[in-house]
Amino acid sequence: MKLELKNLSYTYSGDTTFARQAVDDLSATIREGSITGIIGHTGSGKSTLVQMMNGLLTPSSGEVLLDGVNIFSDKKTLRDARFKVGLVFQYPEYQLFEETVAKDIGYGPKNQKLSPEEIATRTLEAADFVGLDRELLGKSPFDLSGGQKRRVAIAGVMAMRPPILILDEPASGLDPVGREEIFGGLLRYRDQTGATIIIVSHSMEDMARYAEDIMVMSDSRLLLSGSRDEIFKNADLLCSIGLDVPEVTHLVNELRRRGYELPDNLYTVAGAEAALRALKAKLQREGAGKC
Amino acid sequence: MLKDITLGQFFPGNSFLHKLDPRMKLILTLLYIVTIFFANNLITVAILTLAAFLLVPLGRIPMKTVLKSLKPLRWIILFTTVLNLFWVKDGKQLVDFYFIDIYSGGIVYAASMALRVTALLAGTTLLLSYTTSPIALTDGIEQMLSPLKKIKVPVHEFAMMMTIALRFIPTLIEETDKIMSAQKARGADFETGSLLSRAKALIPIFIPLFVSAIRRADDLATAMECRCYHGGAGRTRMNRLHYSLRDLFALLLILLFMAGIIALRWAPLPAFLGI
Numbered sequence: 001m002k003l004e005l006k007n008l009s010y011t012y013s014g015d016t017t018f019a020r021q022a023v024d025d026l027s028a029t030i031r032e033g034s035i036t037g038i039i040g041h042t043g044s045g046k047s048t049l050v051q052m053m054n055g056l057l058t059p060s061s062g063e064v065l066l067d068g069v070n071i072f073s074d075k076k077t078l079r080d081a082r083f084k085v086g087l088v089f090q091y092p093e094y095q096l097f098e099e100t101v102a103k104d105i106g107y108g109p110k111n112q113k114l115s116p117e118e119i120a121t122r123t124l125e126a127a128d129f130v131g132l133d134r135e136l137l138g139k140s141p142f143d144l145s146g147g148q149k150r151r152v153a154i155a156g157v158m159a160m161r162p163p164i165l166i167l168d169e170p171a172s173g174l175d176p177v178g179r180e181e182i183f184g185g186l187l188r189y190r191d192q193t194g195a196t197i198i199i200v201s202h203s204m205e206d207m208a209r210y211a212e213d214i215m216v217m218s219d220s221r222l223l224l225s226g227s228r229d230e231i232f233k234n235a236d237l238l239c240s241i242g243l244d245v246p247e248v249t250h251l252v253n254e255l256r257r258r259g260y261e262l263p264d265n266l267y268t269v270a271g272a273e274a275a276l277r278a279l280k281a282k283l284q285r286e287g288a289g290k291c
Numbered sequence: 292m293l294k295d296i297t298l299g300q301f302f303p304g305n306s307f308l309h310k311l312d313p314r315m316k317l318i319l320t321l322l323y324i325v326t327i328f329f330a331n332n333l334i335t336v337a338i339l340t341l342a343a344f345l346l347v348p349l350g351r352i353p354m355k356t357v358l359k360s361l362k363p364l365r366w367i368i369l370f371t372t373v374l375n376l377f378w379v380k381d382g383k384q385l386v387d388f389y390f391i392d393i394y395s396g397g398i399v400y401a402a403s404m405a406l407r408v409t410a411l412l413a414g415t416t417l418l419l420s421y422t423t424s425p426i427a428l429t430d431g432i433e434q435m436l437s438p439l440k441k442i443k444v445p446v447h448e449f450a451m452m453m454t455i456a457l458r459f460i461p462t463l464i465e466e467t468d469k470i471m472s473a474q475k476a477r478g479a480d481f482e483t484g485s486l487l488s489r490a491k492a493l494i495p496i497f498i499p500l501f502v503s504a505i506r507r508a509d510d511l512a513t514a515m516e517c518r519c520y521h522g523g524a525g526r527t528r529m530n531r532l533h534y535s536l537r538d539l540f541a542l543l544l545i546l547l548f549m550a551g552i553i554a555l556r557w558a559p560l561p562a563f564l565g566i
Contacts, residue, residue, distance in 0.1 A: 051472065054476060056472050056475060056476060079478075079480075082475065082476060082477075082478055083478055086476070087476040088476075089469065089472065089473045089476070092473065094469075094470070094499055094502075094503055095470055095473040095474060095477075095495075095499050096499065097494065097495045097498035097499050097502075107477055107479075107495065108477040108478055111477060111478030111479060111480070112478060142502065156477060157476070157477065160477070160478065
């Protein structure tokens with residue numbers, strides 16, 4: 001499903017003296033089936049933007065097009081958009097409320113008015129996506145650990161099988177293992193359903209590892225957008241708006257500055273490690289030749 | 292949508308009324324109310340109403356806001372006015388039309404009742420709600436009631452509870468907003484359906500809200516204990532309330548005003564103005 005944003009603007013408390021522009025004339029097209037990252041400083045309008053994508057907030061002007069149809073055209077389209085564009089808020093574990101994990105995951109499908117059998121299938125499927133033990137399905141969500149709760153909440157949105165899944169800081173406050181589990185689940189969901197995934201995050205490391213396309217927001221506007229390689233080449237620009245590139249990219253850039261021949265598109269520790277090993281082998285070979 | 296709810300009616304500011312000690316404002320309000328009940332004729336209630344509106348520039352509150360706060364009272368005022376107008380049978384009869392009898396006493400009585408209610412509301416809201424922050428008010432009440440500690444009333448604890456409750460109202464409103472959005476994103480529908488189904492739709496909001504309120508209470512209790520909070524005994528304050536010349540001035544002013552109003556009770560006024 002194709003998601004397009006056309007000249008979107010949003011102003012909080014419109015006509016009053018407290019008016020504040022949160023999103024300013026933003027246009028973008030999200031590539032189908034991609035994992036797109038949205039990065040930006042706190043208060044740059046990321047959260048407002050994603051809430052407009054599924055119609056929770058109505059833009060002051062502009063359109064959100066799902067396969068060419070403006071989701072705000074009428075009430076029914078708007079309600080359908082909530083199911084087509086799944087939105088997982090920050091700290092989603094605080095929205096759990098049912099007696100059992102299974103019931104909580106099934107809340108979305110139930111609102112979609114699916115049959116009980118279908119709800120059961122979707123619940124199991126969603127639990128599998130996020131790697132949740134099936135034994136946990138009968139437990140109370142309040143008895144789980146923080147990371148497990150987070151995965152239950154994400155599964156609750158996945159169970160609606162949205163062709164577009166948006167997550168606001170899905171891994172914040174989790175340890176490395178917890179982060180891995182969350183992102184692993186998102187990759188599984190994308191690979192098995194072909195969905196588009198949009199991730200809002202502060203973590204450049206996570207972006208470098210998982211995002212294919214990146215949108216950079218600054219001061220309510222879209223500053224940059226493009227593939228990961230294109231974006232991370234602008235290290236200086238990113239730093240100037242209070243963002244950063246991954247730590248390992250700083251290291252590689254410093255080495256390049258000192259005359260080591262390394263490629264300029266290294267953003268992950270694994271990639272940098274491979275490149276450094278290759279460089280070391282090459283230098284050793286050259287050294288051996290000289291002797 | 293929940294963000295539109297404003298808590299209380301406090302207008303932050305730096306005016307004469309804002310700077311008065313909250314305890315003094317409580318005393319002034321009490322004295323003002325007593326004065327209203329001493330006023331026994333049309334002239335004195337008119338003076339009282341006028342005095343209330345003189346507070347508007349003193350507190351630098353927009354006149355429009357004050358008038359708006361009187362709006363909910365318009366039915367009560369209308370009702371008492373009509374009642375007094377037709378049922379008081381003092382003085383000279385002015386109208387005699389089938390069952391409608393209007394006497395001069397009725398008109399005076401109706402007018403002064405309407406003015407009295409207006410003065411009461413305008414005066415107290417201006418002195419207290421508009422110009423005193425809820426926290427300052429709780430502080431003031433705590434200190435004024437502190438003599439009750441002698442008979443083992445937990446005044447400090449009550450005040451602390453009130454302060455905490457006030458502090459968390461905006462937080463909980465924000466939280467409700469967030470949870471509502473999250474459940475809406477999962478297809479929750481709060482706007483359509485029968486009354487019962489709408490009530491049921493609120494469960495996914497209230498349970499997480501209660502859970503988080505309890506969690507916050509727990510965290511707050513721990514944080515307070517970590518800072519050795521153990522109730523009111525031996526506790527000192529960072530912002531101590533103290534009376535200033537300003538407060539004395541305000542007190543003298545209202546006492547003079549009160550004396551004046553009481554004196555006017557016996558003033559040789561035209562008889563028809565008496566209530």
